[in-house]
Amino acid sequence: GQQLNQSPQSMFIQEGEDVSMNCTSSSIFNTWLWYKQEPGEGPVLLIALYKAGELTSNGRLTAQFGITRKDSFLNISASIPSDVGIYFCAGQLNGGATNKLIFGTGTLLAVQP
Amino acid sequence: DAGVTQSPTHLIKTRGQHVTLRCSPISGHKSVSWYQQVLGQGPQFIFQYYEKEERGRGNFPDRFSARQFPNYSSELNVNALLLGDSALYLCASSRILSQGEQYFGPGTRLTVT
Numbered sequence: 001g002q003q004l005n006q007s008p009q010s011m012f013i014q015e016g017e018d019v020s021m022n023c024t025s026s027s028i029f030n031t032w033l034w035y036k037q038e039p040g041e042g043p044v045l046l047i048a049l050y051k052a053g054e055l056t057s058n059g060r061l062t063a064q065f066g067i068t069r070k071d072s073f074l075n076i077s078a079s080i081p082s083d084v085g086i087y088f089c090a091g092q093l094n095g096g097a098t099n100k101l102i103f104g105t106g107t108l109l110a111v112q113p
Numbered sequence: 114d115a116g117v118t119q120s121p122t123h124l125i126k127t128r129g130q131h132v133t134l135r136c137s138p139i140s141g142h143k144s145v146s147w148y149q150q151v152l153g154q155g156p157q158f159i160f161q162y163y164e165k166e167e168r169g170r171g172n173f174p175d176r177f178s179a180r181q182f183p184n185y186s187s188e189l190n191v192n193a194l195l196l197g198d199s200a201l202y203l204c205a206s207s208r209i210l211s212q213g214e215q216y217f218g219p220g221t222r223l224t225v226t
């Protein structure tokens with residue numbers, strides 16, 4: 001099935017470091033979503049972006065909707081151990097018959113205390 | 114408010130059997146979507162239902178079917194199970210079809226032996 005390209009695939013960082021990850025697509029989306037998934041659980045919505053160029057924050061997390069509408073970025077500042085998990089981007093073409101999500105391949109984040 | 118709930122949490126089936134998975138959306142949400150997540154990958158869209166009507170279907174065989182009930186809960190049915198159907202099955206709900214944000218349940222872990 002279709003998946004968006006996410007990079008990096010994994011990150012191993014020290015507590016307190018900043019993290020950046022991105023997601024690219026060959027298709028245009030009009031909504032970008034970022035989720036975090038921990039082992040044995042469903043994805044948890046972190047941030048939703050609705051306009052090209054939009055920059056949105058949620059605590060230490062900041063995400064941006066790329067100008068081309070084909071990419072999105074997520075930054076985590078001052079990482080802490082509880083940031084550990086897999087981060088997924090998801091693109092969406094809503095307004096039509098369905099608002100299905102197309103997910104990225106995921107970025108595994110490990111934070112060492 | 115309670116989040117999206119799914120049952121059962123875990124299930125072990127034999128090849129050729131069928132399975133029914135259940136989902137209750139967040140109160141007030143009218144749309145339910147089903148996703149399959151194979152280990153190491155992002156979720157893949159299977160179905161979306163809104164107001165009891167199928168609004169979208171992903172690239173899955175006819176062995177997969179679903180329905181939505183008047184109370185907006187939903188069932189996913191899979192017939193003639195294959196080993197490759199082993200995965201985490203996720204349900205997501207959204208308030209309306211045009212809303213981007215989808216909220217996921219904890220998933221049902223299906224193992225086919």
